[in-house]
């Protein structure tokens with residue numbers, strides 16, 4: 312069985328406070344920001360690799376991104392992916408979620424014979440959670456989102472899907488796309504050895520020419536949405552500091568809670 | 575737009591017939607045949623395992639056609655025959671947009687024996703209610719819902735289509751947007767109409783609320799957005815409002831659904847539903863252990879609040895991860911967020927910073943959470959929280975209004 316894991320490199324938000332914005336456009340200057348593998352994609356990788364260990368599946372990590380996204384792929388290889396592919400081309404620049412899925416779908420079709428596509432629940436930079444379902448639609452395969460348990464049995468998967476008021480058990484024949492939540496597993500930490508092995512692996516780079524997609528589906532021209540304005544909201548500032556005896560504090564808080572509008 | 579059967583690939587397996595929600599495809603002499611009423615919903619293409627069906631939707635519609643799309647549509651999410659509160663919030667937001675445009679507001683309601691809900695949708699602002707009522711629609715399943723809604727879009731051509739940013743909305747809206755090839759903006763917190771162009775201005779937090787972005791879908795329709803629960807105001811219902819109900823006949827075969835819900839396990843614990851709660855009481859590592867979480871739960875219970883947690887609490891197994899607030903947990907926007915024993919690392923703050931009011935209880939006056947709190951309570955949570963519970967209970971007994 313062949314599993315493709317879609318992963319994304321995202322900026323490390325802990326560094327965000329040091330982040331600079333372009334004074335002219337208000338856009339964030341991304342260059343130089345330390346980047347990490349999207350945490351949700353780590354869960355997706357772990358899930359794929361743990362099935363590989365049990366079933367001997369083949370695991371391929373794929374990302375669309377700038378050349379430095381290679382670092383995130385190296386992490387995937389060190390976690391146990393058999394292969395990693397970087398989709399990188401100027402023509403992909405400015406992709407919104409739909410254009411991203413055209414590119415990813417093109418790559419998955421090119422890889423061929425894919426039984427299961429795994430994505431993270433969402434990427435922590437945009438938080439859209441849109442790429443998974445859009446990619447499934449593009450590939451004409453069913454999707455199961457917010458999955459906290461995945462069982463592969465031959466040509467079928469059985470999943471537990473988290474919803475607001477409980478769980479659903481969803482069963483589906485492969486091929487299918489699954490997006491995973493945090494609770495699904497505990498990702499392994501790559502060892503020094505696995506990391507240095509991963510660094511030695513060749514990571515092919517595919518550009519627009521390598522994929523069979525119409526040009527007007529890609530990048531900025533293929534993106535129906537356009538960001539028209541970006542700004543930094545005023546950050547919150549401190550209100551009142553309350554100190555004193557616990558019983559006094561409790562009285563003050565009760566006031567606040569019981570008369571929220573007057574305060 | 576059109577639909578094509580690739581006869582060489584068609585095996586006559588009839589999967590497309592089972593998959594069509596409208597009974598508009600037939601297999602005659604071992605080949606699929608599309609009937610006149612085809613809505614181009616795409617369900618047959620999804621059902622076909624032989625790539626024998628192509629539904630063609632050009633990437634960009636000609637701008638001349640954009641004007642044909644009119645009206646604001648709202649997906650009326652219901653669970654077990656009850657409307658979700660975000661549906662009413664969407665109607666409030668949608669009404670405002672529709673009035674600005676001088677167009678109609680419609681609610682699209684899917685379910686099993688849910689007709690009774692239509693008047694409530696009208697009372698909250700809908701001019702029209704499109705209703706697809708069928709046993710197979712009783713449970714939300716992506717494929718059947720996406721097929722029916724695609725047909726609604728093809729037939730009624732809305733200019734704007736709004737969904738709640740719920741688990742369902744976030745599963746359905748992207749599937750649908752991709753199928754009809756239009757833009758979708760996730761998790762909006764503000765929607766406006768641009769005066770000059772009449773376009774929908776969709777504003778959302780990005781990068782965990784560190785920046786805000788306004789997004790437009792200029793050349794594709796409908797303009798689609800999911801809207802964060804708890805942000806838009808619920809309208810006051812007017813039972814005297816008049817509206818119209820328009821049935822959408824469907825003939826779904828449950829066998830046509832590939833990803834099938836085989837079991838539903840309800841969790842009756844209201845305290846987990848942190849995304850839609852008006853008050854969230856959250857605990858962090860300051861609680862020290864799982865048993866101590868009792869303190870948080872008793873305050874939550876007294877306030878009718880949901881229970882949140884920071885990541886260490888979840889990683890230590892004191893609480894299930896569905897309670898986690900933050901970058902790798904949930905984003906909440908309650909009226910009141912009470913953080914107890916949470917330092918307020920940036921990964922936590924991005925999940926709760928847009929709460930209307932933040933109360934932090936922490937021993938350390940310099941903890942980052944205290945710098946953004948409206949009420950920064952310096953104290954030991956093990957003393958302050960039980961006192962607060964006592965105080966709230968005694969006031970409630972005295973009949974002071976509770977929230």
Ligand SMILES: Cc1cc2nc3c(=O)[nH]c(=O)nc-3n(C[C@H](O)[C@H](O)[C@H](O)COP(=O)(O)OP(=O)(O)OC[C@H]3O[C@@H](n4cnc5c(N)ncnc54)[C@H](O)[C@@H]3O)c2cc1C
Nearest residue numbers: 858859860884885900901902903915916917921922937955
């Ligand atoms: C990729 C990544 C993703 C992450 N995602 C998340 C996320 O989604 N959500 C999240 O929460 N974190 C997340 N984190 C972790 C985050 O960086 C912090 O480590 C975490 O939020 C700290 O949790 P805490 O505030 O409970 O614990 P601490 O930082 O240990 O804070 C405990 C606080 O309790 C106070 N305290 C102790 N005892 C008492 C008492 N008796 N009374 C009152 N106050 C007391 C202390 O003064 C302290 O401020 C993430 C980290 C990474 C690297």
Ligand SMILES: Nc1ncnc2c1ncn2[C@@H]1O[C@H](COP(=O)(O)O)[C@@H](O)[C@H]1O
Nearest residue numbers: 317318375430431433434439440441442
């Ligand atoms: N550029 C990308 N390359 C590969 N996978 C991606 C990319 N963007 C998003 N994904 C996948 O889609 C998921 C959801 O991302 P998003 O819709 O951006 O929140 C991520 O967790 C990844 O699995």
